[in-house]
Amino acid sequence: MKVLYFAWLRERLNMSEEDIAFPPEVVTTGDVIAYLAARDEAGALAFERPAIFKTALDARIVPHGTPLADAKVIALLPPMTGG
């Protein structure tokens, strides 16, 4: 699955996207964040407060805990500051 990172999250992880073959226990958007937070020190720091992130599957924002199902792209979105 393609994973997209934005703004300070991209800088903390030092990449804008990556392809990850998630293990079967990663079922929901929340599981993706937990997986990344557990993966390494940069992930642990970046996802220290998981609740602040919104997530999008295939460019649609979804509620926390939505199953990934057959989505191809997940985006992890820090609090937005446009306008």
Added chain:
Amino acid sequence: MDIRVSETPFDPGAESNAFLERGKAAGAAVTFTGLVRSLPDEPILALTLDCYPELAVNQLTAIATQAMARFSLADITVIHRYGRMLPGEPIVQVMALSAHRQAAFDGAQMVMDYLKTDAPFWKKETTATGEHWVQAKPADDNAKARWEA
């Protein structure tokens, strides 16, 4: 409805004139333009907006559709830039067209209030001392919440 997300600069006056020309029989039009701010006590050198363009178009379309229905607007245009900008440059423009002024004001304001927290843009300021990501403001969440009451 016209929703545009682009790195290309836009001309606020030309956009407004084109919008008015298309909708001149409607009665009331409101234009809001957001510019890169640089105040004397907190001057910035540049503002860079990160963006997820595909999602931004989807989110702005959803917000504009909601405002059109709620305030019976005749038309709405949202233009939002991303990339690097200098103080004074336009970042965003929202234009709402309606038969009456209140609906046009409300429609434009609702779109702006939602856009601040729900559209995937992230501001980074460059100042004389370095760069930093702008923090999301609780006031922006409150501004959006009043439309949900």
